[in-house]
Amino acid sequence: MEQIFNQLSESLFSELQNGENLILSFSGETSQFIRFNNAAVRQTGLVDDTNLGLKFIANNRTIRGGFTVSGNFDIDVARGKSEIARMRLEAQEIPEDPFVVFPENTGSSHEIKPAKSLPFEHAVDAILPAMSGVDFVGVWANGRMFRGNANSLGQKHWFETESFSLDYSLVTPEHQMVKGSFTGNNWNQEDYESYVKRSREKLILMERKPIKINTGNYRTWFESAAVADFLGMFSWNGISEASLRQGCSGFGRMRHDDIRLSPKFSIVEDFSSGFCPKFNSNGEVSAEKLSLIENGELKNTLVSSRSAKEYGVESNYAESGEYMRSPKMSTGSLNHENVVSEIGEGLYLSNIHYLNWSDNAGGRITGLTRYACFWVENGEIIAPIETMRFDDSFYNFFGGRLIEVEDKFSVNPEVETYGGRSLGATTCPGILVDSFALTL
Amino acid sequence: MKLDIDIKQLLNAVDVPAQWVGLREVYEAHTPRMIRDGVPVANGRVSTHGIMVEVLVNGQFGYYGTPDMSPESIAKAAKKAYRQAEIASHNAHYQFDESARPSHQGSYQSPFTKNRNDLSAGKLNEILLEAYNHLKVSDKIVSASSLCQVIETTFRFVSSNGSDIHQDFLMLEFDLSATAADGPNQQTRTFGGMRGTCRQIGMEYFDKYEILANANRIGEQALELLSADDCPTGEMDVVIAPDQMMMQIHESIGHALEVDRILGDERNYAGWSFVKLEDFGKLQYGSKLMNITFDPTLESEFASYAFDDGGLKATKEYLIKEGLLVRGLGGQESQIRSGLNGVANFRASGWNRAPIDRMANINLEPGNSSFDELISQVEYGVYMESNKSWSIDDYRNKFQFGCEYGKLIENGKMTKTVKNPNYRGISNPFWRSLKGVGNVDTFGIYGTPNCGKGEPNQVIRVGHASPACLFENIQVFGGV
Numbered sequence: 055m056e057q058i059f060n061q062l063s064e065s066l067f068s069e070l071q072n073g074e075n076l077i078l079s080f081s082g083e084t085s086q087f088i089r090f091n092n093a094a095v096r097q098t099g100l101v102d103d104t105n106l107g108l109k110f111i112a113n114n115r116t117i118r119g120g121f122t123v124s125g126n127f128d129i130d131v132a133r134g135k136s137e138i139a140r141m142r143l144e145a146q147e148i149p150e151d152p153f154v155v156f157p158e159n160t161g162s163s164h165e166i167k168p169a170k171s172l173p174f175e176h177a178v179d180a181i182l183p184a185m186s187g188v189d190f191v192g193v194w195a196n197g198r199m200f201r202g203n204a205n206s207l208g209q210k211h212w213f214e215t216e217s218f219s220l221d222y223s224l225v226t227p228e229h230q231m232v233k234g235s236f237t238g239n240n241w242n243q244e245d246y247e248s249y250v251k252r253s254r255e256k257l258i259l260m261e262r263k264p265i266k267i268n269t270g271n272y273r274t275w276f277e278s279a280a281v282a283d284f285l286g287m288f289s290w291n292g293i294s295e296a297s298l299r300q301g302c303s304g305f306g307r308m309r310h311d312d313i314r315l316s317p318k319f320s321i322v323e324d325f326s327s328g329f330c331p332k333f334n335s336n337g338e339v340s341a342e343k344l345s346l347i348e349n350g351e352l353k354n355t356l357v358s359s360r361s362a363k364e365y366g367v368e369s370n371y372a373e374s375g376e377y378m379r380s381p382k383m384s385t386g387s388l389n390h391e392n393v394v395s396e397i398g399e400g401l402y403l404s405n406i407h408y409l410n411w412s413d414n415a416g417g418r419i420t421g422l423t424r425y426a427c428f429w430v431e432n433g434e435i436i437a438p439i440e441t442m443r444f445d446d447s448f449y450n451f452f453g454g455r456l457i458e459v460e461d462k463f464s465v466n467p468e469v470e471t472y473g474g475r476s477l478g479a480t481t482c483p484g485i486l487v488d489s490f491a492l493t494l
Numbered sequence: 495m496k497l498d499i500d501i502k503q504l505l506n507a508v509d510v511p512a513q514w515v516g517l518r519e520v521y522e523a524h525t526p527r528m529i530r531d532g533v534p535v536a537n538g539r540v541s542t543h544g545i546m547v548e549v550l551v552n553g554q555f556g557y558y559g560t561p562d563m564s565p566e567s568i569a570k571a572a573k574k575a576y577r578q579a580e581i582a583s584h585n586a587h588y589q590f591d592e593s594a595r596p597s598h599q600g601s602y603q604s605p606f607t608k609n610r611n612d613l614s615a616g617k618l619n620e621i622l623l624e625a626y627n628h629l630k631v632s633d634k635i636v637s638a639s640s641l642c643q644v645i646e647t648t649f650r651f652v653s654s655n656g657s658d659i660h661q662d663f664l665m666l667e668f669d670l671s672a673t674a675a676d677g678p679n680q681q682t683r684t685f686g687g688m689r690g691t692c693r694q695i696g697m698e699y700f701d702k703y704e705i706l707a708n709a710n711r712i713g714e715q716a717l718e719l720l721s722a723d724d725c726p727t728g729e730m731d732v733v734i735a736p737d738q739m740m741m742q743i744h745e746s747i748g749h750a751l752e753v754d755r756i757l758g759d760e761r762n763y764a765g766w767s768f769v770k771l772e773d774f775g776k777l778q779y780g781s782k783l784m785n786i787t788f789d790p791t792l793e794s795e796f797a798s799y800a801f802d803d804g805g806l807k808a809t810k811e812y813l814i815k816e817g818l819l820v821r822g823l824g825g826q827e828s829q830i831r832s833g834l835n836g837v838a839n840f841r842a843s844g845w846n847r848a849p850i851d852r853m854a855n856i857n858l859e860p861g862n863s864s865f866d867e868l869i870s871q872v873e874y875g876v877y878m879e880s881n882k883s884w885s886i887d888d889y890r891n892k893f894q895f896g897c898e899y900g901k902l903i904e905n906g907k908m909t910k911t912v913k914n915p916n917y918r919g920i921s922n923p924f925w926r927s928l929k930g931v932g933n934v935d936t937f938g939i940y941g942t943p944n945c946g947k948g949e950p951n952q953v954i955r956v957g958h959a960s961p962a963c964l965f966e967n968i969q970v971f972g973g974v
Contacts (some may be wrong), residue, residue: 087950088582092761094958096584099557100574101846101950118538122561123497129497136495140539146539149529149623178581192762193949221949223762231761251545300531300637301675303683310677364531395941407765412896413728413914416679416974420894422887441890442883447974471950494892494918494969 055200056203056212057084057387061127062106063204066134071204077157078316079107079335082123083475083482086174088194092221093185095178099441104200106134107335110141111157117141148295151185153363157205157337167328169216169239171196180243181220185248190258191239192222192234198286205336211339213331215239220246220387221469223425224253230260231439233405233425234278237467253361265429267492269442273400274436275393276451276489278464280406282480284419284448285321285381291414293346294376295355299365304417304448308352313449315350316456321482323356329467330477331380333360346381350453378433383482386459396458396486402435404429405489412445418491422443443494451487459483496521497543499563501620501650502658504545508563512549512579514592515572518803519545519563521646521844525549525610528641529622532630536641537615542772544845547571551579553589559846574948592655594827599806602661602800606843607697609664610644613697616641621702628709629672629772632717636675640709643667644697644944645955649803657805665796665955666699667692667943670709681719681913683712683898686737687881690940692796692955715899717912723917724972731875731929732917733868734967736938738897739960741881744854745785746921747779748956750890752811752947753824753832754851764947765888768876768921769819774834777819780925785859786814788823788837790958796957797854801838804849808838813856817925824852843952850948853939855957861931868930868964870906876970877901877908878915886921894918914973924965932961 058190066472070076082104089097108119119137123130172180196218204210232252236246256446276284287304297303307313325332332339338359346351356376362369373379389394407424408439425444428435445452460483468476501519508515521543528536535916544561549572557577558571622640629638645665652658670685685691685708693699734742754760755767779786790798790808799808812918813821824832825840828851841852869877883896901908901913919927943956 081769085950086578087951089759091587091757091761094585094587095554096587096759097555097557097848098578098582099559099851100578101559103544103559103561103846105540107540115534116537118536118540120540122542122544124561124563126562126564133495137539142614144537147614148619149534151534175577175581178585182585189958191758195950221762225758225761227511229766233762243685248700301673301680302637306675306678306680349844407888408885410883410896412883412885412894413680413973418887418974419742420883422885422892424888435907441887441892443887443894445894475950492921494894 058123058125059202062130062134062150065089066129066138067115067206069138073212075114077109078204079339080200081105081176081474082200083197084179085195085197085475087261088177091191093182093188093190099129100174101152106429108137110138111146111154112142115145115148115155116151116154117144128315129274138354139460148431153360155336155359155363157207159207159209160339162210163333164212167215167239167346170241171216171218171239172241188254189225190222191225192220194220195475196469203335204336207437209337211331211333219467219469226257226260230264230319231425232256232260233263235467235469237469241305250471255332259435260426260438263437264440266440267429269494271489272493273488274396275397275402275484275486277484278405278482279403281383281485282466283484285383285411285480287409287419289377293355293378295361295365296376298355300456302414304414305352306410306415307417315347315449315453316477317349318386318456319452319461320348322382323380324382325380327380329479334371334373340371344370350462375392380479383463385463385483387487388458388460390460394435396431397430398433399431401429415460417447417449418445419448442492444491445493446491451490455490457486457489497563504568505652506567507569508653509569510549510572510576512576512607514550514595514654516548516595516651517545518845519650521648523646523842524862527618527622529619530639531637532626534619541675542844546765546845547575547806548697549575549579550590550592551576551692552583552914553591554579554583554586554672555590557848564923589830590827592833593607594830595653595655595804596806596826597653597656598801598805599658600604602899604662604664605695606664606698606760608697610646610697613700621700625670625705627929628706629670629713631710631713634674634676634717635672635713635722638672638713640670646908651805652909653805657806659801661799661801664696664964665692665694668699670712672773674716674720679714681716683716684686684720684880685712687939689943690737690740690881692941692943693794694796694798695794695941696955701794710897717919719899719913722911722913725876725970727965729972729973731872731964731966732970733877733903733962733964734877735873735879735962736960737880737940738878738895739858739963740940740958741884741956742868743852743858743960744956745884746890746893746901746924748823748856749851750822750921752851753822753828753834756822757828757831760947763949766789768889770830770833774822775789775820779814779819779922779927780817783861783928783931784814784817784925785812787857787859788839789855789857790838792857792959793937795855795959796955799854802840803842804840806838806840813839823851823853841953841954846949847952852954852955853945858960860934860937860961863930863932865932865936865962868932868962869903869908871902871964875903876912877903877932878916891920916972917968917970918966927965927967928963929966932963934964
């Protein structure tokens with residue numbers, strides 16, 4: 055793939071005329087997908103998909119293009135040349151952009167992660183025996199992923215990895231569910247079987263009759279996966295500088311009224327773990343670590359080079375959408391073994407579902423409980439709860455209501471496959487809050 | 495640059511001993527244009543083009559999606575798909591036969607009078623820039639944008655049992671947005687909610703004077719919201735405009751009736767459904783005023799088509815008639831698995847994903863009440879327009895929606911504007927509280943380009959048309 059990218063880049067850069075700039079962004083995968091229901095194969099297949107994005111800058115205008123890379127050099131170069139010709143014409147038609155970001159050459163990078171994944175033909179036989187006798191539903195995704203970026207000034211980045219993910223649910227006859235996500239780069243059958251065994255043990259807890267709880271405010275423990283979902287909301291009308299400037303960020307109270315979250319809450323954008331490339335679609339490389347919120351105080355927003363020009367601030371080379379790519383939240387002092395006793399009476403929420411801003415300016419988020427969520431009494435898990443809706447502000451649960459943070463974090467890999475398989479992960483601990491609002 | 499592929503010829507390149515073979519070619523190009531805060535922020539054209547080779551082996555389907563459309567590549571893809579299916583067939587969830595892919599022939603063309611090239615990039619930017627200027631009615635409008643996206647799709651489907659289908663789509667997404675802010679107090683108004691304005695239509699949509707009038711209204715309403723009182727809290731009647739009904743139908747009816755969900759395929763991702771197989775023909779889903787259709791025939795609605803992605807011919811069908819659940823959203827595979835009647839809704843997001851049960855156009859049929867008659871029935875309540883927040887549980891029961899713009903209704907009249915109008919409820923009790931359905935004059939056609947579902951994940955386009963509706967005794971609330 056890298057060779058295809060290199061050859062395409064060379065040919066397309068040679069098409070440019072004086073004063074024209076081009077940034078190429080390459081994204082591809084060779085993947086196997088197997089969908090399971092009732093511990094049997096529902097759908098199975100393979101996908102080869104690679105796309106080349108073109109960002110053409112000339113005459114103080116930016117025009118984008120893109121096409122599917124077929125792998126046939128003549129076809130792909132013809133498509134690329136056709137795109138350049140179209141963009142060249144458009145650059146004479148559309149209005150000038152005063153905030154054009156020009157490419158630079160600040161150095162190249164090359165990273166290929168070694169991996170030993172599961173051969174495609176072995177997947178079904180490796181996965182299903184461990185799920186014998188249980189209602190297992192989910193998806194297996196496996197294969198190589200590629201990301202490349204090059205610009206007409208000679209800068210080039212390449213990132214290549216091979217990974218797998220089995221994202222699944224186990225279901226009791228009474229329709230209670232446990233979530234699992236076994237992911238990695240090197241397949242180990244023993245590790246997989248141990249992981250599934252732990253999921254099956256959790257499922258036993260879910261066999262207790264679920265209880266209905268009332269709306270109201272509860273002392274609540276959120277597992278790392280639930281915290282990761284809350285943190286994900288920061289990437290949507292949250293920590294983006296452009297969102298703040300354009301009046302659609304939940305962080306407005308922190309920026310304008312100096313409201314702070316709990317001193318126990320800190321989060322950084324941290325690329326040191328290598329879950330995703332450090333370079334963005336513009337070919338810019340972020341610092342290995344960027345503090346976003348430190349001890350409750352907003353230290354940095356995510357600033358793309360375009361926002362930097364538009365609003366007169368310094369870029370930290372965020373992606374153009376100014377979302378978090380590799381967030382990591384700091385740990386605290388609460389040991390997981392003590393969680394249930396620290397709840398005393400309240401809720402133990404493993405997962406949450408379908409979050410949305412219910413009042414973005416107020417930082418209020420609504421969503422629902424899902425999977426292994428329990429009622430706790432006298433420091434013991436009593437039973438799973440029936441699904442409840444919540445509606446509360448992150449200024450509360452990451453702010454004044456935050457009692458303690460877990461002493462170690464978990465990695466929550468990105469397993470979404472919209473368009474293609476995603477890279478990245480959210481690394482965070484669980485949290486305990488003294489009040490959390492259930493509304494329906 | 496779109497390659498011309500002879501897909502029928504490619505079918506001849508496939509050499510595997512499968513029970514059935516199908517080739518589905520999809521070309522799609524997106525052309526976005528956007529002006530934000532007076533400057534162009536998006537001008538581009540991105541395309542995707544490939545073929546999904548699908549084979550049926552020992553009752554199990556297997557697929558291979560490839561962008562290399564040469565005969566050699568298709569032959570190789572078929573062999574790999576065959577091997578995938580063969581291995582999986584020993585642990586198949588269901589043993590299908592050729593009847594899962596019935597043979598149909600035909601074509602479809604979106605209705606339009608002006609194609610994409612009839613409006614140049616320069617001219618379109620001019621219109622969008624002028625619209626921006628009309629959105630920016632005050633310095634308190636801190637950000638405003640006008641945008642459109644033209645989508646051109648060509649779909650070809652051929653199969654070993656004689657299917658031969660060609661469909662061409664021309665679609666448009668359009669939005670205007672103004673955000674007024676005063677410190678952390680911020681309010682956004684758009685043109686139909688979250689990308690709710692989307693249709694199958696050509697460049698004739700760009701009636702400049704209508705766009706500018708709407709831009710001006712949206713800018714003024716954003717300002718109006720900045721100084722409005724919060725929506726009251728309590729149990730009260732609500733009148734919901736079509737651009738919010740769209741989301742209400744989508745989340746609490748459409749997803750709940752997808753038969754693959756009911757059969758459990760989605761339990762690990764989008765979720766299950768409170769609807770059970772035995773509910774069809776028996777469950778009173780809502781009040782007698784409720785008539786819901788699957789309608790792929792409504793001209794210009796976003797997800798109109800003649801055939802689904804499994805080649806099944808699409809027809810208008812009632813899903814809910816006079817409040818009674820009569821039919822599910824299940825394509826041919828789900829109909830075989832469940833034994834239920836269904837519809838032609840087996841759809842994929844593109845050539846690189848396998849089809850599953852999806853919504854297409856799911857509409858609420860008009861009733862008899864004028865808009866004024868709906869409002870006049872309300873002693874104290876809120877009228878709500880344009881979705882801005884949505885959430886529902888994995889069984890499609892407990893929902894909560896937020897809207898951009900509200901009007902208090904007092905003694906049968908709309909009075910003052912209220913901001914942050916929200917409501918929540920549970921699907922069946924909510925639809926049973928449907929007290930009034932607007933007539934054709936209140937009918938609006940909307941949709942969304944962003945319906946997510948499936949493993950691997952897929953985003954598809956759906957259409958939802960509805961009149962304004964009155965619901966009684968609903969939990970309503972405002973902002974923080």
